[in-house]
Amino acid sequence: MLHALKTPEEEKGIKLASALGNFWKIRGHYSEGRQWLEKLLEINKDISKPVLGKALCKLGKLVHLQGELD
Numbered sequence: 001m002l003h004a005l006k007t008p009e010e011e012k013g014i015k016l017a018s019a020l021g022n023f024w025k026i027r028g029h030y031s032e033g034r035q036w037l038e039k040l041l042e043i044n045k046d047i048s049k050p051v052l053g054k055a056l057c058k059l060g061k062l063v064h065l066q067g068e069l070d
Contacts, residue, residue: 011044011047011048011051013040013044014037014040014041014044014047014051014052014055015051017033017036017037017040017055017058018037018051018054018055018058020033020036021033021037021058021061021062024062025061025062025065030062030065030066031066033058033059033062034059034062034063034066037055037058037059037062038059040055041055041056041059
């Protein structure tokens with residue numbers, strides 16, 4: 001994913017980060033997952049709606065698990 005931050009390759013990094021969402025949730029790595037998803041969403045402005053929706057859903061779950069209910 002670090003490569004995706006340096007040279008955004010369309011949606012690959014966001015897809016990978018979204019796929020790892022359940023791993024981060026199960027292992028308790030909420031902050032790590034949140035940071036990756038936030039950074040990748042920030043640098044990738046032109047992504048498809050389905051990919052964006054999945055990424056935002058995973059990010060929302062991680063944020064919620066950190067106790068940020070707003």
